[in-house]
Structure formats: structure tokens, C-alpha cells
Amino acid sequence: DTGVSQNPRHKIxxxxxxxxxxxxxISEHNRLYWYRQTLGQGPExxxxxxxxxxxxxxxxxxxxxxxxxxxxxxxxxxIQRTEQGDSAMYLCASSYVTTGSGExxxxxxxxxxxx
Amino acid sequence: xxxxxxxxxxxxxxxxxxxxxxxxxxxxxxxxxxxYKKYPAEGPTFLISISSxxxxxxxxxxxxxxxxxxxxxxxxxxxxxxxxxAVYFCASRGGGADGLTFGKGTHLIIQP
Numbered sequence: 688d689t690g691v692s693q694n695p696r697h698k699i700x701x702x703x704x705x706x707x708x709x710x711x712x713i714s715e716h717n718r719l720y721w722y723r724q725t726l727g728q729g730p731e732x733x734x735x736x737x738x739x740x741x742x743x744x745x746x747x748x749x750x751x752x753x754x755x756x757x758x759x760x761x762x763x764x765x766i767q768r769t770e771q772g773d774s775a776m777y778l779c780a781s782s783y784v785t786t787g788s789g790e791x792x793x794x795x796x797x798x799x800x801x802x
Numbered sequence: 803x804x805x806x807x808x809x810x811x812x813x814x815x816x817x818x819x820x821x822x823x824x825x826x827x828x829x830x831x832x833x834x835x836x837x838y839k840k841y842p843a844e845g846p847t848f849l850i851s852i853s854s855x856x857x858x859x860x861x862x863x864x865x866x867x868x869x870x871x872x873x874x875x876x877x878x879x880x881x882x883x884x885x886x887x888a889v890y891f892c893a894s895r896g897g898g899a900d901g902l903t904f905g906k907g908t909h910l911i912i913q914p
Contacts, residue, residue, distance in 0.1 A: 691845070720901050728907075729808075729891050729907050730846065730902075731904070788836055788853070788895065789834055789836075789895040790836060790848045792848070793846045794845050795844050796844075
């Protein structure tokens with residue numbers, strides 16, 4: 688399977704704990720995006736990387752959130768001191784530059800439940 | 803300040819009939835519009851797109867229409883099939899932001 692891969696698929700944690708999600712993009716894609724989706728909402732942009740450079744961060748990305756893409760391949764999204772409001776589906780997507788329509792290829796998501 | 807709006811949370815259509823999903827936007831700087839389809843427990847998958855310089859794009863059973871003056875686009879699915887039952891997201895590119903801006907989605911239910 689050469690699609691976008693995310694793990695874990697589901698994470699249940701207690702409030703105040705740290706969690707980390709991993710995303711492996713499609714190998715030839717140089718852009719990687721993180722989105723968050725809550726119930727009844729569409730995906731909301733969090734941040735994106737071009738190769739290893741983090742080029743944009745949404746104001747939704749509080750200082751408890753940090754994302755890295757150290758070698759321009761896989762990426763991690765860490766949430767520190769989780770809060771119940773962090774419960775959501777975290778989606779990763781990748782693309783190759785922004786040619787054409789800018790289509791993004793999404794992974795299946797990592798669902799976070801904060802108790 | 804939602805820039806992409808899908809005002810119908812759900813839509814029910816009989817199998818074989820036409821499904822029409824609507825989307826409105828506010829930012830005239832968007833240069834591409836895309837539709838994504840999402841099944842439960844899966845990520846969104848790309849369906850069809852349209853450039854802002856066109857008014858129609860067709861791909862098999864799916865056609866997207868763009869009315870720039872009204873800042874409105876629609877996705878037509880004909881004929882509708884049971885496998886089309888899913889949540890459909892309208893998304894736009896550009897407007898000063900990288901990545902895509904999504905609407906809240908419309909849950910399409912195809913009735914047998």
C-alpha cells in the first residue's frame with residue numbers, strides 16, 4: 688500500500704498526558720499537511736511542511752502542539768498536556784508541490800479521545 | 803468567518819436520481835475548488851475539482867459547476883448509487899492560505 692499511513696489509528700489518554708501521532712506520506716510527495724476534524728465539522732488546517740521546513744501554522748495550533756518532519760519524510764504531531772477539547776480526528780495529507788488543483792491525499796486519520 | 807459554507811448538513815436522494823450538493827464561498831481569491839468524499843472511519847478521498855477560470859468540469863457520473871459571480875459551486879451526481887452514500891466536503895485552494903479550506907460537509911444518503 689503506497690498511500691498515506693497514520694498511526695496509531697486510535698489513542699485514548701487521560702487529560703494532562705502527552706500524545707504523539709506519526710504520519711508517513713506518499714514517498715514522492717514533498718508537502719505534508721496536518722488537519723484536525725471534530726464532529727460535524729470539516730477538516731481544519733493545522734500546519735504544513737515542504738520537505739523538512741514547516742512553512743505555515745494555523746492559529747489553532749496552540750503552544751501545546753508541535754509538529755516535526757526531521758528528514759523531509761515522515762512527520763510527527765505531538766500534543767502536550769492534553770485537554771478534553773483536543774479530542775478529535777487528526778488527519779495527515781500529502782501532495783507534490785501545488786501543481787494543478789492542489790489535490791491532497793489523506794490518510795485514514797488518528798482519532799484522539801481525551802478522558 | 804467561515805469562508806466555505808455547505809448549508810445542508812444532510813441530503814436524501816433516491817437511487818437512480820440526481821444528487822445535487824451545494825457550496826458557497828466568500829473569498830474571491832480562491833483559484834481551485836475541490837470535492838472530497840468521506841466514508842466513516844476513513845480519510846477524505848478526492849473526487850473532482852474545478853479551476854476558477856472554468857464553469858464546468860465533468861468526470862463520469864460527477865459534474866461540478868462553478869458560478870463565480872454568485873460565489874457558488876455545486877456537485878451533481880447522476881445517476882446516484884448506493885455507494886455514493888457518504889459525507890461530501892467542498893474545499894477551496896488559494897485565498898492567501900496554503901493547503902485547502904473545507905466546508906462542514908453534507909451527508910448524502912442514497913435511498914434504495
